[in-house]
Amino acid sequence: MHYGEDFYNAADWLIDRNVREGRGDKIAVYSQHKNLTYKELQTMINKTGNLLKKMGIGIDDRVMMLVLDIPMFLGVFYGAIKIGANPIPINTMMMPDDYKYYLNDSRAKVLFISDALVPQIEAIKEDLLYLRDVVVINEVTGLDLPYNHLYNMASENLECAYTTADDNCFWLYSSGSTGAPKGVIHAHKDMETVAVNYARGVLGMKESDITLSAARLFFAYGLGNAGYFAFSVGGSTILHSAAPKPEGMYDLFKKFKPTVYFGVPTLYGAMLALQEQRDKEAGLKNPGPSDAHACGSLRLCVSAGEALPAELYNRWKARYGIDILDGIGSTELLHIYISNRPDDIRPGASGKATPHYELKIVNDEGKEAEVDEPGTMMVRCDSAAMLYWKKRAKTRATMQGEWLNTGDKYYRDKDGYYFCAGRGDDMLKVGGIWVSPVEVEACLIEHPAVLEAAVTGKEDEEKLVKPKAWVVLKQGQKPSEALAKELQRWCLDKMAKYKYPRWIEFVEALPKTPTGKIQRFKLRAK
Ligand code: 3UK
Numbered sequence: 001m002h003y004g005e006d007f008y009n010a011a012d013w014l015i016d017r018n019v020r021e022g023r024g025d026k027i028a029v030y031s032q033h034k035n036l037t038y039k040e041l042q043t044m045i046n047k048t049g050n051l052l053k054k055m056g057i058g059i060d061d062r063v064m065m066l067v068l069d070i071p072m073f074l075g076v077f078y079g080a081i082k083i084g085a086n087p088i089p090i091n092t093m094m095m096p097d098d099y100k101y102y103l104n105d106s107r108a109k110v111l112f113i114s115d116a117l118v119p120q121i122e123a124i125k126e127d128l129l130y131l132r133d134v135v136v137i138n139e140v141t142g143l144d145l146p147y148n149h150l151y152n153m154a155s156e157n158l159e160c161a162y163t164t165a166d167d168n169c170f171w172l173y174s175s176g177s178t179g180a181p182k183g184v185i186h187a188h189k190d191m192e193t194v195a196v197n198y199a200r201g202v203l204g205m206k207e208s209d210i211t212l213s214a215a216r217l218f219f220a221y222g223l224g225n226a227g228y229f230a231f232s233v234g235g236s237t238i239l240h241s242a243a244p245k246p247e248g249m250y251d252l253f254k255k256f257k258p259t260v261y262f263g264v265p266t267l268y269g270a271m272l273a274l275q276e277q278r279d280k281e282a283g284l285k286n287p288g289p290s291d292a293h294a295c296g297s298l299r300l301c302v303s304a305g306e307a308l309p310a311e312l313y314n315r316w317k318a319r320y321g322i323d324i325l326d327g328i329g330s331t332e333l334l335h336i337y338i339s340n341r342p343d344d345i346r347p348g349a350s351g352k353a354t355p356h357y358e359l360k361i362v363n364d365e366g367k368e369a370e371v372d373e374p375g376t377m378m379v380r381c382d383s384a385a386m387l388y389w390k391k392r393a394k395t396r397a398t399m400q401g402e403w404l405n406t407g408d409k410y411y412r413d414k415d416g417y418y419f420c421a422g423r424g425d426d427m428l429k430v431g432g433i434w435v436s437p438v439e440v441e442a443c444l445i446e447h448p449a450v451l452e453a454a455v456t457g458k459e460d461e462e463k464l465v466k467p468k469a470w471v472v473l474k475q476g477q478k479p480s481e482a483l484a485k486e487l488q489r490w491c492l493d494k495m496a497k498y499k500y501p502r503w504i505e506f507v508e509a510l511p512k513t514p515t516g517k518i519q520r521f522k523l524r525a526k
């Protein structure tokens with residue numbers, strides 16, 4: 001292939017460059033069942049890229065990925081990118097109807113799916129309009145036949161497609177309070193922009209670092225943490241396919257000795273609770289950093305997805321002597337654009353702008369907000385998504401020329417630190433993942449006993465927001481503990497588990513505007 005000067009391919013910069021620069025024998029990926037050197041990772045990517053080509057996939061085609069955090073995730077993701085196709089990693093915790101939407105909306109021609117998730121698509125097989133092939137992956141044995149055969153036969157050599165910095169590279173889906181999830185399209189250069197400015201610029205990531213992420217690779221947060229930060233500096237990453245649980249995280253700390261850990265507030269809370277329980281059982285009176293064996297290899301922790309309460313930061317720091325850097329990111333901006341710094345931490349604040357990311361807070365009059373005045377956070381940077389796939393109105397509302405409207409309310413204090421002041425819409429972040437109150441309400445209303453429902457965020461004992469439902473029952477129905485439990489069960493069965501209301505309060509009526517819109521802010525104030 002003869003490339004022009006504008007050639008740029010993300011897989012070339014992140015993977016092939018490491019081999020060219022002599023890191024071929026260095027471990028790139030640690031995982032439960034196997035470790036991969038950079039050379040082995042490159043080979044896996046090349047073979048997968050060649051397999052895709054054999055299947056008729058080429059430049060600008062979409063490849064959907066319903067894949068757990070296993071090494072082959074990287075094979076498919078970068079294999080697709082290398083041939084100019086666009087991988088679309090999808091949340092593995094959703095329901096069949098969600099997958100039907102993603103597959104038909106994106107018009108992906110092929111789906112790679114972890115074997116454990118296959119039952120999720122059985123029921124929708126007949127409704128898929130564009131999907132041609134399904135490739136099933138087992139973490140240990142590899143691809144199902146006949147693809148395993150094709151993979152084994154595939155060449156270990158693969159040239160990059162002639163792509164450029166601005167070419168479509170990958171998509172991620174993001175959900176809003178109303179309307180269907182939006183396909184967020186990122187360009188080839190976006191991962192490098194994030195890696196250079198945030199991973200190197202803020203975290204000081206270097207070749208000796210080993211990353212571990214509680215957030216899965218299909219989130220923009222997890223994709224950076226475990227899918228490309230380490231590769232951007234010739235470091236190593238740890239992949240684990242089990243759901244992130246406190247016990248499992250400590251086991252991974254011990255086994256793989258990460259240097260940078262990326263968590264979410266809920267998990268930091270749960271990990272501390274477990275540690276405090278263990279301290280108690282061991283009869284430790286004043287446990288502190290001196291017996292911090294559990295986190296001995298870490299130099300830094302990161303939190304994102306939702307605000308990290310100062311109290312959690314303080315408890316973690318007191319127990320382990322390690323800082324947690326809270327930072328805010330989004331799928332649209334790809335990663336963290338405001339962050340605390342290792343030498344400059346304000347517990348309870350998001351911090352200051354990532355280098356080369358410009359911030360502007362706009363008040364209700366459309367003017368730049370004063371110190372301490374809340375407004376909408378706008379960001380100008382080079383890693384912003386180009387558009388939402390075939391959603392023009394939403395694209396226009398969010399991608400406003402050079403500035404991107406984050407939808408977050410923020411204010412800046414006199415010292416220049418940025419503080420999160422909630423959302424402009426009613427969206428909730430639960431364990432770092434979006435929950436739309438409208439979706440939970442719609443699910444509750446389907447229950448035969450429910451007339452109306454409203455869902456708002458309520459802080460639990462750790463000061464982390466979880467969904468609470470306010471329910472108006474149909475005539476003849478009586479509020480009871482048992483009915484509340486039944487409604488929770490109903491939600492658990494019909495939606496991804498993290499969305500169910502943790503509290504149910506029965507009320508006579510819901511506060512509404514004259515036009516009949518639920519006033520969730522009035523319920524929040526109750
Ligand atoms: C909220 C936060 C307060 C905020 C993400 C790191 O979460 C990520 O992306 P999403 O698209 O959600 C974005 C929204 O989540 N949020 C995220 N982090 C914080 N609010 N403090 C925080 N530290 O409403 C934001 O608009 O799912 C996080 C890196 C990449 C990401 N995509």
